[in-house]
Amino acid sequence: MSPEARHDEIARFNFLANFNKYLSAVVVGGNAVAYQARARPAWEAEHGRPPRDRREIRAAMSGDPYYRMWSALRRNGMEMRQQAGRALVLRQAEALRDRARALNGDAPTLQLDPSVEVPRYQSAIDNHCMPGSYFAEHLPDDVSAAANYDAGMFATTTGLFGRFLDGAGRGTAEWLARRRPGWSPRRILDLGCGLGHNTVPVARAYPAAEVIGVDLAAPMLRYGHARARGMGVGNLRFLQGDVERLPFPDGHFDLVYSTMFFHETARGALRRILREVGRVLAPGGLHLHLEQPPYRDMDEFEKFLRDWDCYYNNEPFWTTLHDLHLPTVLAECGFDADRIFETRIHAIVDDAMPKVAGEVEDFGRGGMWYAFGSERAPFEAWRESVALPATVIPPATGGDVRA
16 A cells, blocks of 8 residues: 655655654754753843743743754654655555555445544644644545655654554564463454554454554545555454544453554543543453653753654644653553553564664654553453563663552
8 A cells, every 4th residue: 555656755755764863863962052051041141040841941942043943954854744745645646545445345344434523632733744634635535644644654753663664563562472471362452543553563463353443534544454454464443433432342352552642632532531441441451552751750951852742743732641640640540550550662673674772762753662551450360370470670671660
């Protein structure tokens, strides 16, 4: 299903990938110099004290020429990425649509529901500067929004997620294999699956399981279903629906997970979704959610830099989510506090891609994720059956940490 790129289109994406990498590895460092040399002294002269938090740092830096230059480059890089992706896919929109139609056919594993209402916190935002966001449709059965996202993520992530942009899903599968060796979940649910970048590797890791990806956006599901079929994945179903109101019975899934989903979710919806997760999670089940690191334990200047996406990349819920203590939110939503965990999950990429661990994280688009979740009783009986060590590895070693 991948769009077919010409020479100049490939060159443009290669430029954008390296442009983003240069911004994140080299240019970003000048912001700290500008803050210490100009913005902080000017703030102290006016207020008689240094900035207290990231919001005051942002106010102090907003007029600094270096920060404005860096910020403008990042914004223009994202806009160029959207222009490049849309130019690539819109010239072949009908061909992509026809290819998806042929692969999808009348398969019962693609279930679209035009009556599903998109919440305003999604419909009113062009996420990542995507015109029409994930939902744009320019012709019947359109898949161009998903094809644009699929192609453009290479530039946005500078290749850190792998050839098929599935580094998070492959990392999740590897983490699950270590956490629960020999486990055979019957049913798996991916919340906000998009076009299935990270659904496919989990489905491949558990071929005996029924895997369901739920998303609001029909273009993403059409493209994702066709893509999975083209990749030979047969145990995967794509369903259009609102994850605040899942159409499944209680205790239906052994594994529920999400990847970079909650930072695009309003605060009230976050709690409704987590309560739904608790409702559909089976006894002995596990749920796991990958996000970028929370702001706690970061210095205020790093928080200020990470906030950039909230103000300038159409990610209005970014700051709110990263301020939350998510284990506490889980406990408030009814999950057993003794079974809540936090962990780190690293991207796993194919041999053709560079090693992720040595890369510089681009303040929200790195190859490592913070993850949180919990396990549901009867966990003890299951743990005894697989002899999982009860010892928790300290965070410095990259293992799990209890909340």
